[in-house]
Every structure is written in C-alpha cells, then in structure tokens.
Amino acid sequence: xxxxxxxxxxxxxxxxxxxxxxxxxxxxxxxxxxxxxxxxxxxxxxxxxxxxxxxxxxxxxxxxxxxxxxxxxxxxxxxxxxxxxxxxxxxxxxxxxxxxxxxxxxxxxxxxxxxxxxxxxxxxxxxxxxxxxxxxxxxxxxxxxxxxxxxxxxxxxxxxxxxxxxxxxxxxxxxxxxxxxxxxxxxxxxxxxxxxxxxxxxxxxxxxxxxxxxxxxxxxxxxxxxxxxxxxxxxxxxxxxxxxxxxxxxxxxxxxxxxxxxxxxxxxxxxxxxxxxxxxxxxxxxxxxxxxxxxxxxxxxxxxxxxxxxxxxxxxxxxxxxxxxxxxxxxxxxxxxxxxxxxxxxxxxxxxxxxxxxxxxxxxxx
Numbered sequence: 005x006x007x008x009x010x011x012x013x014x015x016x017x018x019x020x021x022x023x024x025x026x027x028x029x030x031x032x033x034x035x036x037x038x039x040x041x042x043x044x045x046x047x048x049x050x051x052x053x054x055x056x057x058x059x060x061x062x063x064x065x066x067x068x069x070x071x072x073x074x075x076x077x078x079x080x081x082x083x084x085x086x087x088x089x090x091x092x093x094x095x096x097x098x099x100x101x102x103x104x105x106x107x108x109x110x111x112x113x114x115x116x117x118x119x120x121x122x123x124x125x126x127x128x129x130x131x132x133x134x135x136x137x138x139x140x141x142x143x144x145x146x147x148x149x150x151x152x153x154x155x156x157x158x159x160x161x162x163x164x165x166x167x168x169x170x171x172x173x174x175x176x177x178x179x180x181x182x183x184x185x186x187x188x189x190x191x192x193x194x195x196x197x198x199x200x201x202x203x204x205x206x207x208x209x210x211x212x213x214x215x216x217x218x219x220x221x222x223x224x225x226x227x228x229x230x231x232x233x234x235x236x237x238x239x240x241x242x243x244x245x246x247x248x249x250x251x252x253x254x255x256x257x258x259x260x261x262x263x264x265x266x267x268x269x270x271x272x273x274x275x276x277x278x279x280x281x282x283x284x285x286x287x288x289x290x291x292x293x294x295x296x297x298x299x300x301x302x303x304x305x306x307x308x309x310x311x312x313x314x315x316x317x318x319x320x321x322x323x324x325x326x327x328x329x330x331x332x333x334x335x336x337x338x339x340x341x342x343x344x345x346x347x348x349x350x351x352x353x354x355x356x357x358x359x360x361x362x363x364x365x366x367x368x369x370x
Contacts, residue, residue: 042072045058047103054090117151125145125146145317165204173366180257185208186211187208187257190277193219195227197261215241224237259290261290262362265292274343282369294333311333314331
C-alpha cells in the first residue's frame with residue numbers, strides 16, 4: 005500500500021537534491037584543485053594570501069584561481085579572511101591534513117579524482133551497456149591504472165610496513181619475511197606494494213602478477229630504479245595459473261589488494277592462488293568493507309560513492325569476456341562463501357587499522 009503524497013517529504017527531497025548538485029560540483033572542483041596542486045600550494049603558504057600570491061605559488065592563471073577559490077570558500081573548504089581591502093584565503097591545517105598529496109594514509113583528496121575521471125573515460129559506454137549487459141575491457145581505462153597507482157602509493161607508503169604486515173599471521177609474518185619467504189602479489193598494477201615489500205625484506209623473493217603490460221612496464225621501471233634483485237613481474241592471468249604446473253605449491257604468502265572483485269573469473273583466480281600456495285601457505289585478500297545485500301549497506305557511510313565506482317569500473321571490467329561481474333560491493337558474505345567453496349581453510353575477516361574502506365580476509369591452504 006502506497007503512502008499519500010507528502011508535501012513535507014517533497015520539500016525534504018528537494019533539499020537533498022540541492023545537496024547533490026552542490027556536492028557533485030564540489031567534488032569536480034576539488035578534483036581539479038588536487039590535480040593542479042592548489043591544495044598543496046595553499047598548505048605551503050605561511051599565512052593567508054591573496055589571489056595573485058596563490059597564483060604565483062602554484063604557477064596558475066589568477067582568473068581561474070579566483071573562480072576556483074569562489075567554490076572552495078562557499079563550500080567552507082577554504083577560509084575567506086580580510087574584511088577590508090584585498091580578500092585573503094587560508095587552507096586550515098586540519099583540512100590540509102586530508103587534502104594534500106603528502107597526507108599519506110589520511111589522503112582523501114586523491115579520491116576526489118575518481119568519479120570525474122571515470123565519467124570522462126566511460127560514461128557513454130556504461131550508458132550504452134545498460135541495454136546490452138556487456139562489460140568493458142581495461143583498454144577503456146587508459147588513465148585509470150595511473151590513478152590506482154596513486155591511490156596505492158598514498159595508502160601503502162605509510163601503512164603497509166608499519167601497520168598491515170605486522171598484523172598478518174598473528175604478528176609472525178615480519179619475522180618470516182626477514183628470514184626469507186616466496187611471496188606473490190596478484191593484480192599488482194604498477195607494483196607499489198610489491199616494491200615496498202621487496203625493498204624492506206631483501207631475503208624474501210617477490211613476484212608481481214598482472215594482465216596489464218603497460219602497468220607491468222612501470223612496475224619494472226620502479227624496481228630497476230630501486231636496484232632490487234629480489235622481485236620480478238609476470239604478465240599472467242590469475243584465472244589461468246592452474247594451467248601452469250610449474251606454479252603449483254610454489255609460494256608461502258600471496259596478497260591481493262582490491263584485485264579479486266575486478267577479475268572476470270574470480271573463482272578461477274582464487275583457485276589459482278590456492279594452487280600456487282604451499283601447504284600451510286597464507287593468502288591475504290584485501291577487499292572492500294561492505295555487505296553483499298543492498299539492505300545491509302543502507303547505513304554504510306560511503307555506499308553511494310562505492311556503488312558508483314563499481315558501476316563505472318569494477319563491474320564492467322568484471323563483465324568483460326562474459327565474466328562474472330562481481331563488482332566492488334560483492335561484500336564480505338560472498339567473499340567468505342567463495343573462499344570456502346574454492347577450498348581455503350582457517351578463514352578470518354579482520355578490520356585493517358586506519359583503513360575504513362577495506363577488510364582483510366586471511367585464509368590458508370590446508
């Protein structure tokens with residue numbers, strides 16, 4: 005039975021639509037500011053500054069800077085000071101702490117780029133595919149790998165060694181890596197995580213696996229710059245690893261950072277991970293902190309954002325080549341179910357310190 009038409013509900017939703025328009029526009033403007041280094045420039049100023057000084061600091065045209073600052077002050081991202089004379093602008097240090105490129109694990113500014121970038125790359129194709137049900141190949145996302153690497157660097161630089169690795173395997177992983185393990189990162193992208201680990205643990209041997217040759221070229225370049233001898237990268241489909249007998253029972257530890265939900269054949273990729281592990285080997289699957297059912301995500305604070313990223317990237321790439329199309333919001337229930345079905349044992353789901361976006365799914369090969 006439907007409710008009678010409510011003027012109060014109409015007015016509330018009109019107000020919500022106003023918020024949608026304002027915040028959507030603000031996200032776009034913040035993405036531009038982050039990309040151009042405006043937040044970094046403002047944060048480096050020792051005092052409130054005028055438009056011309058900010059323009060000189062950032063190397064940008066003052067007319068564009070003025071218009072951008074209009075958005076930032078009306079949205080209360082930047083403070084407007086100086087009641088008389090020239091207006092002065094100031095980025096509060098509390099805002100800079102989450103908006104600048106050197107914010108490390110606290111960097112939220114980098115995420116402002118995600119929706120505008122995906123809109124530019126694939127919006128028309130996604131609209132078209134609503135009618136066909138088809139997916140999109142990684143070739144439709146030529147700049148997205150670089151963006152994901154930027155996210156990885158921001159996330160891993162501060163937390164991978166200091167917080168994540170010490171929390172794995174009951175705290176024993178660090179000592180084991182120092183002695184020497186065989187480790188693989190599935191879906192390594194441009195190699196941010198695997199290079200950090202290889203540099204920190206020279207007695208261990210590391211492999212990075214990915215399908216994107218261009219991303220692997222960047223990973224190899226990074227490893228060469230670091231003069232690392234204990235890491236190598238392979239162009240390999242995780243879903244077809246079980247076709248290669250030389251990969252069986254080869255590894256002590258495997259990581260997959262936000263990679264499994266993008267796989268076209270995620271069950272086969274998980275079987276590939278199990279195939280490569282030695283008996284007793286450990287698998288760390290880091291994936292989105294969400295539930296599998298819509299109703300269980302109604303109060304998730306980032307649900308609209310995460311579902312949108314999934315709609316624009318994760319689901320379409322997962323649907324390519326008649327794939328499963330799990331999407332980013334496949335959820336912990338589905339993830340645990342699939343790990344069990346593949347044959348992993350000792351499955352646990354743990355929160356990750358200072359990472360509200362992801363959960364750590366730990367599992368072993370019996």
